[in-house]
Amino acid sequence: MTVCNDCELPIERVKKDNTEDSVVCNPCRHLRNEDLDISIRPLSWKDLELVLAWRSNPEIYQHFRLQEGPLNWSEHVKWYESRDSDRHDFIIRYLNRRVGGVSIDSTDEIGIYLGDFSAHGHGVATTALKWACARFSDRTPLLAEIHEKNEASQRLFERCGFKKTSENDSWLKYSYDS
Numbered sequence: 001m002t003v004c005n006d007c008e009l010p011i012e013r014v015k016k017d018n019t020e021d022s023v024v025c026n027p028c029r030h031l032r033n034e035d036l037d038i039s040i041r042p043l044s045w046k047d048l049e050l051v052l053a054w055r056s057n058p059e060i061y062q063h064f065r066l067q068e069g070p071l072n073w074s075e076h077v078k079w080y081e082s083r084d085s086d087r088h089d090f091i092i093r094y095l096n097r098r099v100g101g102v103s104i105d106s107t108d109e110i111g112i113y114l115g116d117f118s119a120h121g122h123g124v125a126t127t128a129l130k131w132a133c134a135r136f137s138d139r140t141p142l143l144a145e146i147h148e149k150n151e152a153s154q155r156l157f158e159r160c161g162f163k164k165t166s167e168n169d170s171w172l173k174y175s176y177d178s
C-alpha cells in the first residue's frame with residue numbers, strides 16, 4: 001500500500017511525476033502549494049510532551065468538550081496508545097515549527113487548535129482545517145462541536161464550509177458536507 005509522505009494516509013490513486021521523487025496525496029500537494037509555509041504530519045511519540053504542554057494550558061483546554069483540567073503524563077500516553085484505528089491526529093507545522101494539532105475521531109468529528117498563539121492571525125488554522133476537510137471528504141458529513149462562547153472557532157469552521165445544525169445547549173453542533 002502506498003501512503004502519502006506528508007500525512008502518511010493511504011493514497012488510492014498514485015500520481016507520480018518525474019519532477020518530484022516524493023509521493024503526496026492531493027490535499028497535501030495543495031497544502032505545499034499554498035503561500036503559507038504550512039505542513040501536516042501525523043502525531044508521533046516525539047510530539048507528546050509538547051502536546052501535553054499545549055493541552056494543559058487553560059486557555060486551550062477551556063475549549064475542549066471532554067477536558068476540564070490539565071492532563072497528566074501517564075493518562076496522555078495511555079490516550080495516545082489506545083486511540084481507535086480510524087482516529088487520526090496530526091501536528092500542524094508553520095514556518096518549520098510545530099504550532100498546533102488537527103484530528104478526526106472515530107465519529108468523524110474534527111478537532112483543531114493552535115497551541116502556539118504566535119501562529120494566530122496568519123490563516124494557519126483555516127488552511128489546516130480546509131486540508132482536513134479535503135483529506136477526509138470520504139467520511140462526510142464531518143462533524144464539530146463548539147462552545148457557544150468560542151466565537152473565533154465558530155467563525156473558523158463556518159469559513160471552511162461547516163453549517164450549524166443544532167444549538168440546543170451550550171455546545172453548538174456543526175456539520176460539513178463536501
Ligand SMILES: [Zn+2]
Pocket residue numbers: 004005006007008009024025026027028029
Ligand atoms: Zn497527505
